[in-house]
Amino acid sequence: MIHTNMKKKFSCCIVAFLLFAVICVWKERKKGSYYDSLKLQTKEFQVLKTLGKLTMGSHSQSVSSDNTQDPQKNSQALSGPKGSTKSNPQPSFQVWNKESSSKNLIPRLQKILKNYLNMNKYKVSYKGPGPGVKYSADALRCYLRDRVNVSMVEATDFPFNTSDWEGYLPKENIRTKAGPWHKCAVVSSAGSLKSSQLGQEIDGHDAVLRFNGAPTANFQQDVGTKTTIRLMNSQLVTTEKRFLKDGLYNEGILIVWDPSIYHSDIPKWYKNPDYNFFNNYKSYRKMHPGQPFYILRPQMPWELWDVLQEISPEEIQPNPPSSGMLGILIMLTLCDQVDIYEFLPSKRKTDVCYYYQKFFDSACTMGAYHPLLFEKNMVKHLNEGPDEDIYLLGKATLPGFRNIHC
Ligand SMILES: *[C@@H]1O[C@H](CO)[C@@H](O)[C@H](O)[C@H]1NC(C)=O
Numbered sequence: 368m369i370h371t372n373m374k375k376k377f378s379c380c381i382v383a384f385l386l387f388a389v390i391c392v393w394k395e396r397k398k399g400s401y402y403d404s405l406k407l408q409t410k411e412f413q414v415l416k417t418l419g420k421l422t423m424g425s426h427s428q429s430v431s432s433d434n435t436q437d438p439q440k441n442s443q444a445l446s447g448p449k450g451s452t453k454s455n456p457q458p459s460f461q462v463w464n465k466e467s468s469s470k471n472l473i474p475r476l477q478k479i480l481k482n483y484l485n486m487n488k489y490k491v492s493y494k495g496p497g498p499g500v501k502y503s504a505d506a507l508r509c510y511l512r513d514r515v516n517v518s519m520v521e522a523t524d525f526p527f528n529t530s531d532w533e534g535y536l537p538k539e540n541i542r543t544k545a546g547p548w549h550k551c552a553v554v555s556s557a558g559s560l561k562s563s564q565l566g567q568e569i570d571g572h573d574a575v576l577r578f579n580g581a582p583t584a585n586f587q588q589d590v591g592t593k594t595t596i597r598l599m600n601s602q603l604v605t606t607e608k609r610f611l612k613d614g615l616y617n618e619g620i621l622i623v624w625d626p627s628i629y630h631s632d633i634p635k636w637y638k639n640p641d642y643n644f645f646n647n648y649k650s651y652r653k654m655h656p657g658q659p660f661y662i663l664r665p666q667m668p669w670e671l672w673d674v675l676q677e678i679s680p681e682e683i684q685p686n687p688p689s690s691g692m693l694g695i696l697i698m699l700t701l702c703d704q705v706d707i708y709e710f711l712p713s714k715r716k717t718d719v720c721y722y723y724q725k726f727f728d729s730a731c732t733m734g735a736y737h738p739l740l741f742e743k744n745m746v747k748h749l750n751e752g753p754d755e756d757i758y759l760l761g762k763a764t765l766p767g768f769r770n771i772h773c
């Protein structure tokens with residue numbers, strides 16, 4: 368009896384051990400095949416885990432609220448032929464779907480959008496046409512050109528014409544300093560620019576627009592060296608300690624923008640700016656009087672927002688467009704052709720937010736604060752480049768307003 372008991376115990380041990388071994392092996396294999404399939408996915412099925420890697424000008428409002436992304440849900444917003452492409456000699460490139468809607472957002476981001484709609488911080492009261500008015504790409508280009516007045520605050524605008532401001536604003540109109548150019552580049556700050564090797568291509572443009580504190584030093588290979596215009600949000604100018612010290616800002620033409628209450632005029636906005644950047648602006652101007660440094664007219668972002676709302680089939684965030692979208696509009700008015708890098712996400716999607724910072728800032732996903740999703744829909748609609756360029760280079764190519772016939 369004792370003998371059989373021992374036998375039983377022994378076989379139990381063996382069975383348990385075998386079971387354990389089998390589970391271990393199975394787990395290892397699963398891990399391996401998971402990584403393999405991930406590689407396959409990136410290579411062949413082009414699963415873009417995160418869509419909006421645009422990180423231009425996210426105001427702090429977005430940082431706290433925008434920290435979720437769901438790869439599977441996000442990839443639903445991508446279009447393109449699904450399934451096997453083996454029988455197809457033409458490679459297909461799965462890129463941004465211009466019909467993306469808030470339904471493509473994960474529930475949490477949908478809720479944030481609803482919260483912004485309820486909050487309506489900027490007192491938006493849109494009375495224009497839409498939502499969901501359809502324009503051909505050509506018609507939309509003309510519409511944007513005529514509806515969005517890209518211009519800067521001038522020394523004759525009250526209260527900038529008072530003694531407090533004497534000598535601070537640039538004397539020349541921006542058009543005498545900027546352009547007209549033939550080929551321009553708008554370079555986002557997206558983490559997916561890392562290892563893109565796009566530097567040379569970007570530098571090949573007549574003018575390059577960058578955002579906020581995006582550096583070129585140490586990243587030339589990927590983002591180039593040239594900075595012709597730097598568009599900054601007022602938050603940076605107000606709160607970034609290095610703004611007055613860092614040589615990064617001393618190159619090119621500077622433009623700062625600040626969100627106003629919906630369609631405020633300049634005097635009203637001046638009394639109630641989102642960030643009171645005026646003192647730092649003046650300090651910078653004293654230190655660098657020779658560098659052109661403009662203040663974007665506060666009406667411009669809302670003029671652009673109105674068009675975005677009109678063409679989007681649902682209510683968009685009642686917050687100003689992203690710096691990215693503003694920069695694109697600025698270049699469209701100054702150039703014959705505008706190449707936009709990593710605004711529509713490429714295959715190099717990454718969870719790293721900025722190419723120059725090693726952290727995951729979730730403010731740069733689908734745009735909880737800015738109506739990024741709808742901006743991307745519009746840029747995809749206006750894009751004249753091939754999907755291949757978007758997929759491989761993150762590049763969208765838009766004809767500028769200078770040469771269009773309306
Ligand atoms: C655009 O703004 C400038 C500066 O305020 C103004 O002089 C011009 O008339 C405006 N143009 C349009 C089309 O509204």
Ligand SMILES: *[C@@H]1O[C@H](CO)[C@@H](O)[C@H](O)[C@H]1NC(C)=O
Pocket residue numbers: 523524525528529530
């Ligand atoms: C500044 O502009 C306002 C509005 O156009 C005008 O009424 C005022 O006289 C101007 N002030 C000066 C000092 O020119």
